[in-house]
Amino acid sequence: MSELVSAFLIALDVVLSWPTFAFVVLGTLIGMVFGAIPGLGGVIALALLIPITFGMDSTWAMVLFGATVGGVAFGGSISAILINVPGTAPNAATLLDGFPMSQEGRAAEALGAAATASALGAIFGLVIFIALIPVAQRIILSFTQPEFFWLAIFGLTIIAVVSRGNLFKGIIAGGFGLMLAMMGYGHVIAEVRFAFGTQYLFDGVDLVVVLIGLFAFAEVLHMIVKGGTIAESGEAVTDRRGVFKGAKEVVTRPTLFFRSSATGVLVGAIPGAGGTIATFISYMQAQQASDDPESFGTGNIEGVIASEATNDAKDGGTFLPTFVFGIPGGSMTAVLLGALTMHGLNPGRELLGENLHILFMLLLALLGANILTSSLGLLSANHLSKLTRVEVDRLVAPIVVVCFVGAYALRLSLIDVAVALLFGFIGYAMIVFDYSRIALVLGLILGPIAERSFLMSLQISDSGYLIFFTNPISIVLIILTITALVLPIIQSRRRSEGVS
Amino acid sequence: MAHRNTDRIRRRRFLKATGGTIAVGSAGLAGCLGDEEEPDPMDADDDPADDDPAEEPDEDPYANYPEDTVQWVVPYGTGGGFDLYSRFAAEHMPEFLPGDGEIVVENLTGAGGQRGAEEIYRADPDGYTLGIYNIPGMIASQFLTEVEYDVDEMSWIGTFNQAQYGILVPADSEYETLEDLQEADEISWGGTGPGATSSLVTFIAAEELGIPSDFVFGYEGGEEARAGMLRGEVDARMNDFPAAESFVRDGEMRFIVALSADPPDWIDAPTVVDEGYDDLAELGLSFMATAPPGIDDELQEVLSDAFLDALDTPEAQEFAEDTDRPINPLGPEETRQAVEAASGLVDQYQDTLEEHMN
Numbered sequence: 122m123s124e125l126v127s128a129f130l131i132a133l134d135v136v137l138s139w140p141t142f143a144f145v146v147l148g149t150l151i152g153m154v155f156g157a158i159p160g161l162g163g164v165i166a167l168a169l170l171i172p173i174t175f176g177m178d179s180t181w182a183m184v185l186f187g188a189t190v191g192g193v194a195f196g197g198s199i200s201a202i203l204i205n206v207p208g209t210a211p212n213a214a215t216l217l218d219g220f221p222m223s224q225e226g227r228a229a230e231a232l233g234a235a236a237t238a239s240a241l242g243a244i245f246g247l248v249i250f251i252a253l254i255p256v257a258q259r260i261i262l263s264f265t266q267p268e269f270f271w272l273a274i275f276g277l278t279i280i281a282v283v284s285r286g287n288l289f290k291g292i293i294a295g296g297f298g299l300m301l302a303m304m305g306y307g308h309v310i311a312e313v314r315f316a317f318g319t320q321y322l323f324d325g326v327d328l329v330v331v332l333i334g335l336f337a338f339a340e341v342l343h344m345i346v347k348g349g350t351i352a353e354s355g356e357a358v359t360d361r362r363g364v365f366k367g368a369k370e371v372v373t374r375p376t377l378f379f380r381s382s383a384t385g386v387l388v389g390a391i392p393g394a395g396g397t398i399a400t401f402i403s404y405m406q407a408q409q410a411s412d413d414p415e416s417f418g419t420g421n422i423e424g425v426i427a428s429e430a431t432n433d434a435k436d437g438g439t440f441l442p443t444f445v446f447g448i449p450g451g452s453m454t455a456v457l458l459g460a461l462t463m464h465g466l467n468p469g470r471e472l473l474g475e476n477l478h479i480l481f482m483l484l485l486a487l488l489g490a491n492i493l494t495s496s497l498g499l500l501s502a503n504h505l506s507k508l509t510r511v512e513v514d515r516l517v518a519p520i521v522v523v524c525f526v527g528a529y530a531l532r533l534s535l536i537d538v539a540v541a542l543l544f545g546f547i548g549y550a551m552i553v554f555d556y557s558r559i560a561l562v563l564g565l566i567l568g569p570i571a572e573r574s575f576l577m578s579l580q581i582s583d584s585g586y587l588i589f590f591t592n593p594i595s596i597v598l599i600i601l602t603i604t605a606l607v608l609p610i611i612q613s614r615r616r617s618e619g620v621s
Numbered sequence: 622m623a624h625r626n627t628d629r630i631r632r633r634r635f636l637k638a639t640g641g642t643i644a645v646g647s648a649g650l651a652g653c654l655g656d657e658e659e660p661d662p663m664d665a666d667d668d669p670a671d672d673d674p675a676e677e678p679d680e681d682p683y684a685n686y687p688e689d690t691v692q693w694v695v696p697y698g699t700g701g702g703f704d705l706y707s708r709f710a711a712e713h714m715p716e717f718l719p720g721d722g723e724i725v726v727e728n729l730t731g732a733g734g735q736r737g738a739e740e741i742y743r744a745d746p747d748g749y750t751l752g753i754y755n756i757p758g759m760i761a762s763q764f765l766t767e768v769e770y771d772v773d774e775m776s777w778i779g780t781f782n783q784a785q786y787g788i789l790v791p792a793d794s795e796y797e798t799l800e801d802l803q804e805a806d807e808i809s810w811g812g813t814g815p816g817a818t819s820s821l822v823t824f825i826a827a828e829e830l831g832i833p834s835d836f837v838f839g840y841e842g843g844e845e846a847r848a849g850m851l852r853g854e855v856d857a858r859m860n861d862f863p864a865a866e867s868f869v870r871d872g873e874m875r876f877i878v879a880l881s882a883d884p885p886d887w888i889d890a891p892t893v894v895d896e897g898y899d900d901l902a903e904l905g906l907s908f909m910a911t912a913p914p915g916i917d918d919e920l921q922e923v924l925s926d927a928f929l930d931a932l933d934t935p936e937a938q939e940f941a942e943d944t945d946r947p948i949n950p951l952g953p954e955e956t957r958q959a960v961e962a963a964s965g966l967v968d969q970y971q972d973t974l975e976e977h978m979n
Contacts, residue, residue, distance in 0.1 A: 309839035459700010465943030
């Protein structure tokens with residue numbers, strides 16, 4: 122215990138000193154910018170930083186990385202709320218209610234709530250992470266392939282939630298996502314599917330490219346056609362009232378906040394799947410527990426709070442498999458691991474033992490960045506929300522340029538840019554005909570996980586299906602899935618009975 | 622009536638928006654397309670010695686190499702072994718080269734390394750595109766699938782290290798010795814995919830050693846495969862020494878046998894040589910620095926010397942210790958021979974490998 126405390130104090134001392142603190146600020150800014158620009162995000166930010174920090178002092182490098190990760194989380198919510206474009210995949214849950222709030226002229230309120238939930242969620246996530254380090258190994262090792270499969274299935278039920286009433290269309294969209302997920306080299310089967318002989322499709326379609334197209338470009342097309350401004354109604358709020366109102370909403374909802382953050386950490390700790398679907402699971406929980414589930418998706422601030430608290434708490438969770446085992450919790454932690462290794466910090470006992478203070482430095486930098494970004498967010502929310510009052514014609518060109526850059530920066534491939542454009546048109550069609558794009562994204566993300574864990578489970582059990590039902594965690598997940606599907610039906614029936 | 626008009630207006634707007642975007646987008650893209658495939662636009666024919674007629678034009682054309690930025694292509698992602706070795710070389714080789722130009726790493730990922738490998742193969746042999754290859758990984762791809770590079774034609778600069786493998790099991794595994802494995806009903810091996818080098822080594826070794834084997838593929842990386850082993854999903858894994866070091870030292874895992882003639886000190890297990898399988902000690906994953914086919918002999922020498930010099934520095938030792946990536950360099954001739962030997966091995970076992978790939 123005392124080692125924990127002393128490592129923490131050493132780290133705190135270093136991080137708050139100059140010039141180390143300057144790297145915290147620098148990382149925060151980098152993270153915020155990359156997080157806000159659709160398609161860029163933490164992965165690219167870290168990937169770009171790795172070579173830059175190659176010869177740098179390890180302490181500064183760690184602090185820089187930690188702060189960047191911290192800045193990205195909230196940065197992504199800004200574009201999600203203001204222009205309906207998720208900065209990173211988990212932010213997609215934020216736009217479900219965040220963007221409608223912007224349309225009602227309540228952008229500042231949404232940003233205020235998001236900033237507050239983010240900062241508090243990050244703190245919570247890190248505290249829980251530290252508390253769980255001793256049992257981390259047991260947690261991570263208790264999830265085997267069948268459990269990953271059921272988790273993916275559970276994740277797919279969220280499609281029902283985001284379809285907002287038209288389940289049939291949601292399933293079509295999700296199904297299309299699953300189809301796209303099948304393209305490319307399947308590692309388990311060792312064969313290339315649907316690549317049509319091209320090298321580009323050997324790896325299938327890239328999630329980020331699809332996100333940029335489906336959300337950013339499609340939104341741009343939508344803006345061009347619709348014209349006007351993003352905020353369609355509501356009066357312009359010229360003072361800080363809106364922002365603080367949003368912030369207060371978080372504080373007055375402790376149950377929602379703690380439940381969302383806890384979900385974030387726990388789901389985030391599950392290697393692989395955790396990072397992206399954690400926010401959706403939280404959103405779904407918030408809707409189920411709410412008195413007014415129908416309003417979710419139309420601008421209920423609880424949806425924003427749930428998503429944002431989870432988004433930041435989950436980072437703490439993803440660190441468990443990452444730092445204990447070297448198993449990345451998500452693509453960002455995969456790059457982070459590379460960065461750590463480069464500086465001689467290898468996961469496992471060493472990092473959690475003699476190098477614990479360095480780990481804490483990274484975490485403190487992350488925490489600092491979260492607080493900084495949220496503060497910046499709170500301060501600038503007012504000005505940022507003015508974007509929603511600008512004629513969209515003026516927003517279109519910068520967004521398109523930024524998206525081209527984002528799509529190209531990923532793999533230095535122009536074909537990616539073309540594919541993003543293609544999905545832009547697909548996305549626009551989905552907007553016009555009211556199909557959920559998030560359902561498509563969920564299918565795209567969860568499809569490979571479900572298929573891979575399914576096939577691997579069968580390999581492990583030598584084709585026996587019993588393996589899917591032997592682990593108690595599997596049973597829990599199955600129950601959760603059924604509940605998630607059945608509960609809305611029960612609720613709506615109870616409500617209609619209540620009315621009559 | 623009004624409804625139909627609005628529809629018409631909406632349709633017109635949609636077409637305008639879509640059409641306009643396509644037009645502008647195409648114009649923008651067309652401007653860029655030409656440059657995509659080209660590496661640094663350094664004209665190697667521009668020899669400064671030509672400008673001065675008093676100088677002998679053929680005297681050491683590489684006296685100022687590199688004059689401009691050299692692109693070093695890594696066919697894999699940032700942070701991995703290939704990336705780390707490459708970044709070290711990019712940082713330290715220029716010190717040993719006469720010119721002022723830098724070496725910049727570019728990660729061109731895709732198709733399991735194929736994209737980057739082809740990019741290096743296709744580039745001009747002017748010294749301004751270099752890269753790193755995975756041997757025998759890329760040889761296997763060449764034999765078993767359709768690729769647009771040829772390992773035999775590449776200009777080899779040198780080898781960073783050959784990572785060797787051992788049979789890794791959890792510390793509490795029921796299997797203690799090689800005999801235990803050979804006498805088991807079936808050993809399940811955890812791997813990422815049949816094309817991975819660790820898998821290739823497993824196929825060859827399992828056949829040679831007579832270990833009845835079953836394979837579980839699909840893990841997203843060595844770390845996950847090792848975790849899978851700890852969870853009891855698979856019995857064993859053919860693992861490279863560096864990646865297993867911290868787990869072995871911590872007592873969580875152990876090697877049953879090392880596929881090496883001279884494994885590191887911290888490995889407390891018999892070698893394949895001890896057990897009488899000398900050939901298997903040749904297997905390993907080599908990180909090889911390379912250049913496009915057709916490089917000038919003199920330029921090759923300049924590059925190889927700089928490469929070996931850079932890896933002989935105290936910084937190299939520090940790098941190896943920090944990153945757990947050992948540096949045991951080989952020169953160009955040894956490298957070329959190693960490539961030939963590896964090709965022979967893949968050829969010898971082609972049937973076995975093909976069987977597993979399907």
